Amino acid sequence: MSDVKGGDGGELRALMARVPSVERVLASAEFEAVIAAYGRTQTLAALRATLDAWRADAQAGRAFVDALSDAQLARTVDAKLAKRTRSNVRSVFNLTGTVLHTNLGRALLPDEAVRAVAEMLTRPANLEFDLDTGARGDRDDLINGLICELTGAEAATVVNNNAAAVLLTLSALAPRREVIVSRGELVEIGGAFRIPDIMSRAGAKLREVGTTNRTHLKDYDEAINAKTALLMKVHCSNYAVSGFTKEVSIAELAPLAKARGLPVAVDLGSGTLVDLAQWGLPREATVRETVAAGADLVTFSGDKLLGGPQAGLIVGRADLVAKIKKHPLKRALRVGKLTLAALESVLRLYRAPETLAERLTTLRLLTRPADAMRLAAERIEPALQRMAGETFTVVSEPMFSQIGSGALPVDVLPSYGLAVRLASGKRAGGQLNRIEKRLRELPRPVLGRIADGALRLDLRCLEEADEAAFIAQLDARDAREDARE
Numbered sequence: 455m456s457d458v459k460g461g462d463g464g465e466l467r468a469l470m471a472r473v474p475s476v477e478r479v480l481a482s483a484e485f486e487a488v489i490a491a492y493g494r495t496q497t498l499a500a501l502r503a504t505l506d507a508w509r510a511d512a513q514a515g516r517a518f519v520d521a522l523s524d525a526q527l528a529r530t531v532d533a534k535l536a537k538r539t540r541s542n543v544r545s546v547f548n549l550t551g552t553v554l555h556t557n558l559g560r561a562l563l564p565d566e567a568v569r570a571v572a573e574m575l576t577r578p579a580n581l582e583f584d585l586d587t588g589a590r591g592d593r594d595d596l597i598n599g600l601i602c603e604l605t606g607a608e609a610a611t612v613v614n615n616n617a618a619a620v621l622l623t624l625s626a627l628a629p630r631r632e633v634i635v636s637r638g639e640l641v642e643i644g645g646a647f648r649i650p651d652i653m654s655r656a657g658a659k660l661r662e663v664g665t666t667n668r669t670h671l672k673d674y675d676e677a678i679n680a681k682t683a684l685l686m687k688v689h690c691s692n693y694a695v696s697g698f699t700k701e702v703s704i705a706e707l708a709p710l711a712k713a714r715g716l717p718v719a720v721d722l723g724s725g726t727l728v729d730l731a732q733w734g735l736p737r738e739a740t741v742r743e744t745v746a747a748g749a750d751l752v753t754f755s756g757d758k759l760l761g762g763p764q765a766g767l768i769v770g771r772a773d774l775v776a777k778i779k780k781h782p783l784k785r786a787l788r789v790g791k792l793t794l795a796a797l798e799s800v801l802r803l804y805r806a807p808e809t810l811a812e813r814l815t816t817l818r819l820l821t822r823p824a825d826a827m828r829l830a831a832e833r834i835e836p837a838l839q840r841m842a843g844e845t846f847t848v849v850s851e852p853m854f855s856q857i858g859s860g861a862l863p864v865d866v867l868p869s870y871g872l873a874v875r876l877a878s879g880k881r882a883g884g885q886l887n888r889i890e891k892r893l894r895e896l897p898r899p900v901l902g903r904i905a906d907g908a909l910r911l912d913l914r915c916l917e918e919a920d921e922a923a924f925i926a927q928l929d930a931r932d933a934r935e936d937a938r939e
């Protein structure tokens with residue numbers, strides 16, 4: 455390479471004279487494809503920036519004359535624009551072992567939901583238009599019937615997420631009044647959502663009862679006074695209270711609330727619509743059971759165990775839901791047509807429970823047979839070993855996945871995947887971080903989890919349809935260790 459030092463005036467001037475004219479470079483054959491891909495405006499700006507950077511390098515005495523050839527400029531500009539054009543929102547491979555990963559977008563939508571969303575995106579729809587009467591309609595009416603059918607509730611409404619559902623419920627039913635919650639249920643869900651904070655934001659006053667580990671019915675009873683608006687129970691989504699504990703069930707709380715003329719609201723968190731035990735998964739109270747046990751209102755997420763889009767569902771007594779829907783915040787927290795289309799289509803799958811484990815993506819991943827994951831691990835292992843290079847050993851082995859998103863926090867699901875360890879047997883974190891980073895920098899980033907001296911890639915969420923693309927990207931030349939060093 456002809457690396458030319460700048461520095462003294464004459465040489466630098468000679469160097470600058472070699473910078474080609476922007477117009478001529480743009481008109482060169484090498485730039486045809488770049489302009490076709492990105493348009494003239496962006497290409498011109500990127501070329502100017504490239505030449506400016508070259509001039510700055512020349513002044514600093516580190517410019518390469520080769521970098522000014524039309525072909526090299528086209529490559530540089532193309533790479534710049536490709537990076538700039540790449541979407542910030544990108545798909546990744548979730549091999550963390552957490553199926554409903556909040557940071558990775560939680561539930562994945564089944565194909566029918568994707569088709570329903572695509573249709574809503576491109577065609578006008580009866581979002582708030584009653585096709586029977588020709589009059590204005592209510593967007594909630596598009597799916598209320600289905601939600602009530604699946605939960606046994608009298609009425610339902612949908613908002614942006616479950617945090618919004620709780621905020622709206624408290625704002626509508628308990629402004630400037632007291633809400634009684636057990637000290638064992640003052641949950642924080644990942645940073646910003648904490649029951650005491652939501653409560654004060656909603657203008658309600660939290661009345662804590664019981665202790666962290668034990669709360670009795672008489673604690674609720676004694677706390678009720680003229681200012682009480684609501685008795686509330688919150689699902690301990692991301693922790694478990696075990697040992698010497700006592701919690702008051704909804705079935706016990708409901709008669710007390712009824713006798714004192716107060717509603718019971720339950721923040722169920724994940725809110726599953728079916729008994730997961732039928733697929734060998736840990737049991738979790740369903741929304742229907744919660745309603746049947748006497749909850750007057752139940753709030754839950756659309757994108758946790760339900761397996762749908764981000765949404766918050768509020769179901770329960772018709773008079774209370776009507777009051778909630780009239781609150782001004784409902785307008786601010788309502789969902790859009792894409793959410794409604796996706797949610798309706800996912801809810802419809804629940805009408806055929808016998809095909810649910812195959813058609814509902816979340817459930818399909820949660821119930822994935824260990825054998826399928828083991829075979830996938832064996833197929834992928836050689837490619838991952840080639841990519842990792844001989845510094846590392848790649849072994850396919852059993853591991854444990856989690857449901858995630860605060861669903862069934864203490865339960866783990868036996869799974870299978872690939873563990874990457876240092877061949878030296880050392881547990882040096884830096885080296886593992888390096889391979890973790892290389893996987894994260896692939897065109898479709900691969901995300902695993904480092905623990906106990908190994909980087910683990912849990913294959914539960916890598917379905918067979920994606921496997922070939924996964925292996926191909928590991929085998930691509932620039933992914934491999936030997937291509938880097």
Ligand SMILES: *Cc1c(COP(=O)(O)O)cnc(C)c1O
Nearest residue numbers: 615616617689691723724755860
């Ligand atoms: C997850 C969760 C929330 C928050 O739900 P989002 O849909 O994430 O807003 C609230 N309460 C409980 C108990 C939860 O588990």
